[in-house]
Amino acid sequence: MPTIKSLDDLKRIREEALKKQQLKETSGKTEVVVGMGTVGIAAGARETLKAILDMIESDNLSDIIVRQTGNIGLDSFEPIIQVILPGEDKVTYVKVTPDMIQNN
Amino acid sequence: MRELALHILDIAENSISANADKIRIVVEEDIPKDVLRIVIEDNGKGMDQATLEKVIDPFVTSRTTRKVGLGIPFFKSAAEACEGTFNIHSQVEVGTKVEASFKYSHIDRMPLGNIVETMLTLIIGSPEVNWLFEYQNGKERFIFDDEPIKQILGDIPLSDPMVLKFIRTTLEEGIRNVQKEYQTENLFVPTRVNL
Numbered sequence: 001m002p003t004i005k006s007l008d009d010l011k012r013i014r015e016e017a018l019k020k021q022q023l024k025e026t027s028g029k030t031e032v033v034v035g036m037g038t039v040g041i042a043a044g045a046r047e048t049l050k051a052i053l054d055m056i057e058s059d060n061l062s063d064i065i066v067r068q069t070g071n072i073g074l075d076s077f078e079p080i081i082q083v084i085l086p087g088e089d090k091v092t093y094v095k096v097t098p099d100m101i102q103n104n
Numbered sequence: 105m106r107e108l109a110l111h112i113l114d115i116a117e118n119s120i121s122a123n124a125d126k127i128r129i130v131v132e133e134d135i136p137k138d139v140l141r142i143v144i145e146d147n148g149k150g151m152d153q154a155t156l157e158k159v160i161d162p163f164v165t166s167r168t169t170r171k172v173g174l175g176i177p178f179f180k181s182a183a184e185a186c187e188g189t190f191n192i193h194s195q196v197e198v199g200t201k202v203e204a205s206f207k208y209s210h211i212d213r214m215p216l217g218n219i220v221e222t223m224l225t226l227i228i229g230s231p232e233v234n235w236l237f238e239y240q241n242g243k244e245r246f247i248f249d250d251e252p253i254k255q256i257l258g259d260i261p262l263s264d265p266m267v268l269k270f271i272r273t274t275l276e277e278g279i280r281n282v283q284k285e286y287q288t289e290n291l292f293v294p295t296r297v298n299l
Contacts, residue, residue, distance in 0.1 A: 007253075010253060010257070010270055013257075013260075021260075029261075034229065036113070036225070041105070041110050041113055042105055046110060046225055049225050049229070050221050057265045064263060066228055067230075068226075
């Protein structure tokens with residue numbers, strides 16, 4: 001019966017992540033919200049979110065929180081992402097393709 | 105939608121909107137019987153009989169009462185287009201279960217697609233939900249439960265790069281291990297279909 005990779009690996013990851021957290025000033029985290037309604041998904045929101053996750057992994061960005069939400073209400077502008085920097089107003093980006101993520 | 109994995113993502117979004125905190129996704133590939141079966145089950149607020157009839161019919165749902173859009177009719181027609189079946193059961197305050205089966209070898213059956221990316225999107229994007237994922241191919245079954253992972257992590261977010269990688273490889277290896285008996289489609293290459 002194949003089960004999850006070793007949970008000990010995960011404990012090690014947790015300790016490493018905690019160490020990194022302590023090094024940083026508590027400057028808050030950037031939140032990225034991707035619209036995942038039916039329209040968003042059909043327009044490619046999953047691929048956009050994948051590009052964001054890939055970038056977090058490849059550039060080792062540990063202070064970003066990625067969230068998904070339902071239909072935002074601007075169907076013709078999907079895929080839509082909203083970026084909230086700590087202490088700043090929400091910025092909405094429309095028709096976000098994976099290329100746009102990779103090139104920034 | 106180009107992949108069944110995208111349909112799964114879409115139906116699971118309905119479960120999140122229904123305030124479910126436990127969602128189970130099952131994918132079973134039964135090659136000898138030529139059946140692909142998908143189940144999405146939640147413990148959300150559920151629907152009464154009248155609402156249930158509305159969500160299946162794409163023409164009845166009106167914008168003001170709209171809770172679920174075209175997602176369910178899309179999924180239903182995808183199943184019925186390839187000699188499959190579609191069922192939805194729901195009970196108020198108990199939850200909803202969506203079940204679809206497809207004739208595996210049917211020419212109109214969509215590829216399963218990138219199920220790992222769908223699960224990652226759900227797990228990372230909605231961390232408040234307990235996600236269960238089961239994948240069966242032949243006699244082997246891979247079961248993934250994100251609860252133990254969250255317990256160990258505590259306040260470390262799931263979108264931490266190392267955690268992301270851990271969850272991704274866990275899912276990929278789990279599926280690969282189960283796929284030994286029957287070589288089916290490659291689930292990790294995104295499907296591109298030119299329409």
